Amino acid sequence: MLLENQAADQRDKLAAQYHAVRTQTLKICQNIAIEDYVVQPCAEVSPPKWHLGHTTWFFEELILVKFLKNYTRFNEQYKLLFNSYYKSAGKHWLQSKRGYLSRPCVADVIQYRKYVDEHMAICLQKVGENAELDFLFMLGLHHEQQHQELLYMDIKYIFGVNPLFSAYENSHREKARKITAKRQNFSEGIYKVGHTGNQFSFDNECPQHKTYIYPFQINVNTVTNEEYLAFIEDGGYEKPSYWLSQGWDWVNASNIHAPLYWQQENNAWYEYTLYGMQLLDPHAPVTHISYFEADAFAAWSGMRLPTEQEAEIFLQQSAMTKQSPTEVRLHPLQAENMAGEVWCWTSSHYSPYPRFQTFDGMVTEYNGKFMSGQFVLKGGCVVTPYGHYRHSYRNFYQPEQRWMFSGVRLAKDL
Ligand SMILES: [Fe+2]
Numbered sequence: 001m002l003l004e005n006q007a008a009d010q011r012d013k014l015a016a017q018y019h020a021v022r023t024q025t026l027k028i029c030q031n032i033a034i035e036d037y038v039v040q041p042c043a044e045v046s047p048p049k050w051h052l053g054h055t056t057w058f059f060e061e062l063i064l065v066k067f068l069k070n071y072t073r074f075n076e077q078y079k080l081l082f083n084s085y086y087k088s089a090g091k092h093w094l095q096s097k098r099g100y101l102s103r104p105c106v107a108d109v110i111q112y113r114k115y116v117d118e119h120m121a122i123c124l125q126k127v128g129e130n131a132e133l134d135f136l137f138m139l140g141l142h143h144e145q146q147h148q149e150l151l152y153m154d155i156k157y158i159f160g161v162n163p164l165f166s167a168y169e170n171s172h173r174e175k176a177r178k179i180t181a182k183r184q185n186f187s188e189g190i191y192k193v194g195h196t197g198n199q200f201s202f203d204n205e206c207p208q209h210k211t212y213i214y215p216f217q218i219n220v221n222t223v224t225n226e227e228y229l230a231f232i233e234d235g236g237y238e239k240p241s242y243w244l245s246q247g248w249d250w251v252n253a254s255n256i257h258a259p260l261y262w263q264q265e266n267n268a269w270y271e272y273t274l275y276g277m278q279l280l281d282p283h284a285p286v287t288h289i290s291y292f293e294a295d296a297f298a299a300w301s302g303m304r305l306p307t308e309q310e311a312e313i314f315l316q317q318s319a320m321t322k323q324s325p326t327e328v329r330l331h332p333l334q335a336e337n338m339a340g341e342v343w344c345w346t347s348s349h350y351s352p353y354p355r356f357q358t359f360d361g362m363v364t365e366y367n368g369k370f371m372s373g374q375f376v377l378k379g380g381c382v383v384t385p386y387g388h389y390r391h392s393y394r395n396f397y398q399p400e401q402r403w404m405f406s407g408v409r410l411a412k413d414l
Contacts, residue, residue: 007128014137015124021141021148022117024385025055026110028151031168037106040099041161045154045403050082050098053109055144056116057082061089062136062362064119067126074115075104088362138200139363145385152274152330152383157403160261160272167276169330176284176333182220185414186313189213193312194353195392203359204352204367205392211309215414218306218314222342222409223297226282228289229269231300232258242299247292250400260288260402274330285332285342285407291375291399294345294408306411308348308394311378314409315339315391320380332382332405340384342407343377343395350374350396374398381405 029037029048037049046054057078064071073079081101083092093101104112127134159166194208195201237257240248250256258264261272262280269280289297298304306314318339332341351371358368377395380388383405397404 011124011127014127015121017141018117018120018124018137021144021385022113025052025144025148025151026113028148028155032155034106036155036158038099038102039158040096041158043096044401045157046095046098046150047101048151048155048158049106049109050101051147051151051154052106053078053082053104053112054084055140055147056109056113058143059120059140060116061086062140063123063133064116067130067133068119068123071119074112078104078112086362086365088365136363139359139366142200142202142388145388148385149381149383149388153404156261156272156274159274165272165277168274171275173273173275173278173331174329174333176224176281178283179221183217184220184314185217186213186215186310188215191309191313193309193392195390201390201392202367202394203357204350204371204394205390206357207353207355208392209354213309213313216306216310216411217414218310218411219409220318222285222344222407224283225269225271225280225286228259228286228297229280229282231297234300236296236300242296244292244295244399246399247290247296250290250292254400256293259286259293287332287342287405287407288402289345289406289408290402291345291397293402294406295347297408298410301410303410303412305345305347306409308346308376308378310411311344311346311409312391315379320389329382332407339391340380340389341382342379342405343381344379344407344409346376346378348376350376350394370396377404377406379409 029052032048038047040047060073061079061083065073079089080091081093081104083089084095085092123133124137127137155168159168189212190210191213192208193211195205196208236242237251243251258269259271263270263272263277270277271280272278295305320338320340352368356368358364359366374396375398377397378391378393380393381404395404397406
């Protein structure tokens with residue numbers, strides 16, 4: 001009887017979690033117009049409609065097709081359209097051509113979500129009976145939360161490359177306050193990094209392992225707009241000595257002079273934010289910079305980027321800023337003693353931890369196959385969903401990418 005009650009509690013909890021995550025995804029899209037759902041301004045930015053379909057496809061393909069007897073797909077063609085990159089799940093539509101898809105209509109995709117949600121409610125009754133199903137349920141929810149963050153990034157990019165610079169959020173944006181720079185020292189020794197325990201994590205965060213750290217100092221605060229502006233005004237983008245070779249080529253080939261979304265007009269700097277085009281806030285963390293820019297800034301400062309291990313050791317004793325699931329703040333404000341404002345670049349190549357093992361089955365492709373040519377970012381950001389943050393979380397992007405909420409926290413050897 002006790003076990004039965006426990007299983008029922010687990011199902012109720014999961015049902016509530018499922019409902020909350022699926023509803024939140026739709027809520028993020030409430031502030032956009034129907035025309036915004038299909039735009040794909042560059043290959044890596046997906047149309048919001050595609051995110052709505054893909055997160056649904058994930059539950060359908062991973063759970064319903066396998067665990068629900070006699071399940072019929074909502075539409076057999078969606079198997080191809082909404083598969084992102086899972087080769088073991090069959091053919092997939094090309095990422096760079098997601099914006100070609102005016103059909104299915106947004107209304108069809110919303111129907112698809114409802115259909116899958118109804119069938120997931122039936123499947124939920126089996127939770128607790130099968131460990132694989134339990135795991136895939138959680139994975140599907142965390143996957144959808146990743147796409148919630150991507151939705152904010154992609155909507156910002158879609159609005160930010162349009163000269164109308166529309167505001168996604170119309171409420172008043174707070175200004176960041178000036179903070180006193182603080183530094184923290186860590187002594188030489190063996191530290192533990194990576195995920196441990198029974199709570200969910202992605203495969204790339206495991207296993208927890210020991211790492212040897214040399215003495216280092218790390219800035220508690222992340223680099224501010226004001227500090228980054230000093231780098232620009234000192235000719236930072238014109239001096240090759242600060243730049244990695246590939247970074248220098250990228251800056252010149254792409255004609256880069258400032259972070260993404262920065263604009264100079266009549267000697268004043270502006271930044272496009274989800275609150276619209278705003279005068280640059282000097283004390284807010286610099287955001288939307290590439291690995292190359294973060295590294296060049298560090299070189300100009302006479303410091304360096306932390307390794308991912310150093311960044312995680314620092315985060316382990318820091319506070320998380322996001323206080324509640326309902327809090328709306330779509331622009332980083334300050335970084336005093338905090339994690340969760342901007343993803344911070346690290347100097348670490350994204351590669352497997354010692355004794356790393358991928359997830360099994362179709363989701364063996366989830367993280368492991370991307371372990372080349374990318375760098376790790378740590379710490380979460382303002383649009384990371386509540387409950388999705390972990391100190392052990394390893395985000396990863398290519399060194400020239402900057403449409404995510406990326407910033408920099410500096411370190412140095414002691
Ligand atoms: Fe995905």
